[in-house]
Amino acid sequence: MHGQLLLLGIKGLELSANERHILQKVQPGGFVLFGRNVESPQQVRALTDSLREICDNPPLICIDQEGGRVTRTKEIGNIPPSAGQLSQADNPSAIAWHGTLTAELLIQLGCNMNLAPVLDISYDDECDNALRGRCYGKNSQEVITNAGIFNRNMRRQKILSCGKHFPSCGLANVDPHYKLPVVDKSKEDLLASDLLPYTALMPELNAILTCHTHFSALDPGEPGLPASLSKNIITNLLRNQLGFDGVIMTDDLDMGAIINTYGRGNDVKMAIQAGNDMAMICHQTDTTEAALAALEELPYAEIADSLKRIAKLKKKIPKTYPFDQKKWDKINNDIMQLRVEVLGEEGAQDQSDHIQNSRSPVEDY
Template identity: 50%
Template sequence: MSAHATTLGQLLLTGIPGPELDSETAARLKKLQPGGFILFSRNLQDATQLRKLCDDLRDLSDIEPIITIDQEGGRVSRLRYIGQEPPNAQQLRQKGDPLLIKRHGQLTGKLLRLFGINLDLCPVLDISYDDTADNSLKGRCYGTDPQQVVDNAGTFNRAMRKEGVLSCAKHFPGYGPAECDPHEFLPIIEKTAEQLEKEELLPYRTLLPELDSVMVCHANYRAYDPQNERWPASLSHNIVQKLLRDQLGFDGLAMTDDLDMGAILNEVTFEQAIQEAVKAGNDMVMICHRLEMVEEARRHLEGVPDPILHDALIRLEKTKKKLAFPDKFSLEKFAAINDDIWKLRVDTLGEEGAKNLSVEDGKRSPVELY
């Protein structure tokens, strides 16, 4: 057993099955001690239940856990299942008022603090080259060029963090040029290193000092992995360690996107995915849906060299020192924030536009479920 065997669970970010912890799930998680939990619509029934779930997850964790969610705006707002749907990044960008983006950041922070969610998986730093493109980014991009992303995502990020919720920029190095959806297939990105430097990497280079964590995506970048044509960025030492850490100087928390996505499942074994992700320089591996695999993932981590595990655990510990405790919960407070989100929606989209909520029409990316 490695010296870190007792703490290896810390490197796992896991989904949980339902809206409450049954005794079997609670016992499993208590034994495993994952470093973090990610919530989905399957975990949400109402405001009181959600707060209790977050409290229960905290209670069974020996070390303060990361409790995270995708609360971006629009269709990728998990909390729209129990409250109002904030406008999405594209709607805010098109409205062109930074004060509305700031309000979105503040309200997102307040809402998450109320539930005890301490890290939000946003802002999205991808560039939209085509707002109608059939990839996973529809409606989710703060800019059609790098500087617009920096300005808008930066405004959101600062406002949310000021409320005590940590941020995670995604999807490094950038899904903007992707031709397909990584939930289903591995995108291949042919851009040169020079093009990526001028476009995709610019928002990261600029905003890294004020980001708590970065999520690494599942796409193959020919510029960085020319020898390895089907190798996803999330498992790439060239991209996580050499590019993000050595070249861009990021020493915060790096995590993989969900390893249950087609871009990974179709390309590598589970053992490879877990071990190579951490060897590449990621600190947390994300398993959102195949929850029966989490214990196996922990066993696979024992095959990673000790010095690499040590570095990952140190970065995770450093990030966890910044986690804020939940606000005191009340349904009145939730109702007030919820009203303010509706007002933000109206101020962004107008009275009529605000009524058009995101619909699940089956023609969407599975991102709504993932």
């Protein structure tokens, strides 16, 4: 039961016997795939099929398939344009096509949720805060328009969506993969800017992912508390004030902003008690049983609403269909055509996805 509150990473290209044993015992609510899990389309599909087989309840099978440098399938196919490139091209039909192609690709791989769209505003395209190139606009209206087009077209194909990173990572001046960013913006200013994409698109999002950034004006009595562990931000602001009734999940708790301060077990308990429905452990998967043991200390009354929201979301998981190589090849070719439409013939051929001078590991996962 408590395992449903966990979203877990997988170590490699297939489940080891020990990994299978632990996951069958834990029965997590879902999984998150990364580049380390990708060798070929057929291999990924075999992996996702095996994840479904070991779960008593249908699992969420998530992936960060944003486009650009955050494309987990970059080693096995063409890389779609990034959100930043799509926004700069000012081509709504290309964004819609990107949403459709992303969903079609994930269906072939057996994934059912994309950890996208990014709803952060790009205040500084040069800031090394892990978001360069990943934002759909430089103001709230651009993000609402562009991310909304992507999201609607992806969800039309039944792939579930997750807006991120609530309440805002665009304001961060450091990378939370390494340490905790601190933002001083007031709630009133956030409501008039960074939170507008969430309030506008909330009815069209299946889930929202919370960020590892401290907001000093929102948590003045809790110095250094990340938003992802803040009851004030998650329960009071997102759930009660803004009225979001979908699944709320943390960003990866293995990031430096969390793991440098909070021990495994304490972090997942704090995450759920703050109002998240699911806690994400992407890399230190050997700590899964410790995380479960900590969650099992929470009484049923504290997790009942989360379990109901997770079960409700899982009813929307789409039916899986056999892998189709011809469909995969067509999707891959169409992604290249999308690149040409957005970047031009010459730009489309350069699929280097690294941002110069970036230190963020986000593109390497």
